[in-house]
Amino acid sequence: MTVPQINYMNIGLMAIALIAAFILPFEVFLFSYAFLGPAHYLTEISWLHDRNYYAEKKNDYIILAVISVLLLIGSSTFAVLHVDAIGKWSNDLIFAAFGMSLIFVLTKKTWNRVFSGIALLAAVLIFHKVNAEAASAKTYNWHFLVFTVYMPTLIHVYIFTGLFMIYGSLKRGSVTGYFAFAFFILCAISCFVIPFDNGYTASAYARKSYGAFTALNQFFLHNFGGTDVAPGDVFTNGLSITVTRFIAFAYTYHYLNWFSKTKLIQWHKVSKPRLILVIVAWIASVTLYAIDYALGFQWVFLLSFSHVVLEFPLNHRSIIGIGQEISKRFRGSPQSAASGAR
Numbered sequence: 001m002t003v004p005q006i007n008y009m010n011i012g013l014m015a016i017a018l019i020a021a022f023i024l025p026f027e028v029f030l031f032s033y034a035f036l037g038p039a040h041y042l043t044e045i046s047w048l049h050d051r052n053y054y055a056e057k058k059n060d061y062i063i064l065a066v067i068s069v070l071l072l073i074g075s076s077t078f079a080v081l082h083v084d085a086i087g088k089w090s091n092d093l094i095f096a097a098f099g100m101s102l103i104f105v106l107t108k109k110t111w112n113r114v115f116s117g118i119a120l121l122a123a124v125l126i127f128h129k130v131n132a133e134a135a136s137a138k139t140y141n142w143h144f145l146v147f148t149v150y151m152p153t154l155i156h157v158y159i160f161t162g163l164f165m166i167y168g169s170l171k172r173g174s175v176t177g178y179f180a181f182a183f184f185i186l187c188a189i190s191c192f193v194i195p196f197d198n199g200y201t202a203s204a205y206a207r208k209s210y211g212a213f214t215a216l217n218q219f220f221l222h223n224f225g226g227t228d229v230a231p232g233d234v235f236t237n238g239l240s241i242t243v244t245r246f247i248a249f250a251y252t253y254h255y256l257n258w259f260s261k262t263k264l265i266q267w268h269k270v271s272k273p274r275l276i277l278v279i280v281a282w283i284a285s286v287t288l289y290a291i292d293y294a295l296g297f298q299w300v301f302l303l304s305f306s307h308v309v310l311e312f313p314l315n316h317r318s319i320i321g322i323g324q325e326i327s328k329r330f331r332g333s334p335q336s337a338a339s340g341a342r
Contacts, residue, residue, distance in 0.1 A: 003264070004174070006260060007177050008176060010180050010256075010257060010260050011179070011183050013256040014180075014187050014249075015187075017249050017256060018190065018249050020252065021191070021252065022191075022194075022196055022245055025200070025241060026244055026248070027203060028248040029213075029247055030206060030293065032248070034286065036252070036259075037251075037304065038303060039282045040259070040307070042278045043258070044307050046270055046278060048061075048314065049061070050270070054105065055313045056107070057104070057108060060104040064097055064101065067096065068305055068309045069302070071090055071094070071305050071309070072301065072305065074086035074089065074090045074093070090148065091127075092127060092131070094147040094148060094309070095124060095127060096120065096121075096124050098312050099123065101316055102312075103117065103120065127143050140219075149216070149219045152305060152308045157250045158188065158254070160311070160315050160318070161250075161257055163322065164318055165181045165184060166181050166322060167322050170322060170325035170326070171321070171325060187253075191242065191245045191246035192246065200241065202236075206235070210234075211231075212294070213247075214231045217240050217244060217247075284299075
């Protein structure tokens with residue numbers, strides 16, 4: 001399949017995800033998160049592992065993996081494993097992982113990493129104090145909102161997906177890629193500007209299973225709409241349903257985009273034992289979701305957070321790459337050769 005064909009297919013996938021999100025927003029999100037999500041996490045982590053997670057040194061990922069485990073232990077989602085002392089540092093751990101990933105991408109020399117790490121640690125401690133003061137005052141600052149609320153969710157599934165799309169298009173000079181990216185933006189805008197009332201009512205199953213995600217709706221509405229909604233009203237408030245359409249579209253297409261590029265990035269070319277392990281883990285995940293959504297969510301939480309954190313080096317490389325490609329055009333340099341970027 002050629003790159004233009006993949007781009008046209010992705011436009012079709014966006015349209016499907018958007019239509020489904022408009023019709024059944026909560027149910028589509030829950031299905032995508034439970035069915036497509038684990039397959040994406042498992043296959044992407046496998047793909048990243050074979051590429052050293054796009055870090056400069058082979059074992060850099062170990063620090064990011066440790067942070068992922070600490071985030072798991074610090075999460076109140078896991079009552080049995082939860083360590084409150086670590087939980088208080090969760091926001092700072094995500095920030096530290098994001099900063100460490102940039103260090104892993106930009107430098108390989110030990111002393112450069114040491115000095116950069118000290119500077120990052122100072123920033124972590126400063127932001128931890130600021131976050132603690134904000135928490136005491138029962139307010140949320142931008143640092144908490146960016147790294148705790150939106151980085152693992154909408155920034156990852158929408159912003160970074162868009163960055164990957166535009167980076168690939170810039171590298172290949174793909175007109176169809178630019179068109180797909182423009183359609184991607186229009187789909188998001190349409191979630192908020194197209195009036196649509198199909199008499200939708202969230203199902204009892206959706207109300208029961210969406211509980212862990214209601215805070216995302218509440219934060220989004222408060223931060224961007226100036227509206228405060230109680231947890232129970234998330235399923236009936238018109239603006240909340242509109243936001244959920246965007247969330248459902250963003251997550252569903254994020255997963256579909258990954259699988260649509262199988263032939264391009266070759267994530268499926270792994271050893272047979274690893275492929276079997278991925279399939280078994282995916283079946284186990286989907287089975288747990290089918291038995292009890294909350295149980296499945298807990299099981300997959302580590303995978304979900306790990307794939308977000310382990311992808312940070314690639315996110316940084318994509319942002320840097322976009323800057324380099326745009327700079328080449330301003331300098332009048334020839335386009336770089338096509339590559340297998342996601």
